Amino acid sequence: MSEYKKRYVVIKSNRDFSYLFKKGESVVTYGFICYVKPRRAGKNRLGIVTGKKVGNAVKRNRARRIIREAFRLTDPIIKEKLTGRYDFVFVARSKTPSLKTGQIMSLIEKSVLPKIMNLG
């Protein structure tokens, strides 16, 4: 699970999550809530939060998979447009399991990317 193999790295520690929730820029859509924060070096990092409110274990798994797949597909686009590296935390909402990956992708492109561009 080193950083060479994957295009992105998973955020694990509770400390990183709470840091992003406090200091990161938030983007709210009907599919998810996203927190972004620039990073100095390394790879892009991804964290997904699926709370109890999303549903039972099947729905939480589905939400996680959809977001991960959408991020995987949009990752090259992010790298083309942006030079810097970022931390992302996606929080799933109760609608998320009923959505499709394409919808999440378009949401990321439309809402999240401009926000990051503004950050510089």
Place this chain on the structure above:
RNA sequence: GCUGUUCGUUAUAUAAUCGCGUAGUGUGGGAACAUUAUGAGGAAAGUCCGGGCAUCACAGAGCAGGGUAGCUGAUAACAUCAGCCGAGGGCGACCUUAGGGCAAGUGCAACAGAGAUAUACCGCAGCGGCUUUCAGCGGCUGUAAGGGUGGAAAGGCGAGGCAAGAGCUCACCGGAAUUCGGGAGACCGGAUUGCCAUGUAAACCCUAUCCGAUGCAACGCCGAUUGGUACGGGGAAUAAUGUGUCUGCUCGACGCACCCCGUUUAAGGCGGCUGGACUCUUUUGGCGACGAAAGAGCUAGAUAGAUGAUUAUACACGACAGAACCCGGCUUAUCGACGGACAGCAUUU
């Protein structure tokens, strides 16, 4: 054909592209890459029972505490399952059933009612008395049939009997004791005696029987700085005292206290981890649960947590729902589809 009862099976499929976990093989110094195989359930869920496995004194004793409660069997074990018995429900197939003991002791039974485990209010009778007449008043004695209350009034119901009544006597029914027969047993059937016990143990309790505690975040191994603690070994002491662990208490057991020597905990990683009371097929024993033999097979093992996405086609348009140490059950959720057996009713032959 309609209405049911019951037992099973199944749980979208196919193709293409991109992507993920594990294992094998190959290339490579390594990171990694390529390729092949494989990758959630009938309930994986709830965590309600039982067992394996691991550690704690190798698993102690007594009391306390908790579980179970018709019988026989199945099983590693069980509160599970099978067959049977009793009770209840259904025309029936069939279904439901915590189903030991209030005759060891204690408790509780509100309100109502005269009276709640014994009683006598209204009554029903007999005796004698007073007021004196077609009756009334109070007294003594007998009684529990009738009245009303209640969930329950001391067996039920009918006949005899009697002053009136009463298991007072008798027949039938219910229950009890003794006894005979049948059965592996629960229990069933018969005979005799005799006239009798309110309900409640999912109240305390008694009887029989079972249970040590903690749970893979158990447990074992590796592990940097710093600090101090913990662990191991040896010695002294083993009289007393204090204290820790073994379940709550009592006993009992093993330590600790003083000295010397050695090692080391905590982030994290690896093991435990999946080959097992396993799966399938055939034969076979048993009414059945289940067992035996032979052959074949290997079928998830993640660690912020792998099964997804997109497109196309088909139809019944896809429910409930995601392994986390492993098994056996129970309970709960569930769109539907298919099959077997059986019952009742109607019609036809």
Place this chain on the structure above:
RNA sequence: UGGGAUAUCGCCAAGCGGUAAGGCAAGGGACUUUGACUCCCUCAUGCGCAGGUUCAAAUCCUGCUAUCCCAA
């Protein structure tokens, strides 16, 4: 993942087999010129849901549902 607790009126709650105390809030009335304070009256059709035991269940038993806590 494992272990434990709770659920009673809109809110806080008592109740340990005999038919749901109390306070706050709400509604009505009295007092007052009016308001507040104070006083009186009203307010649970069953105690999270479904079964069972019992003459009788919020209470006892069983199974579910929801919420909360602990270990990490």
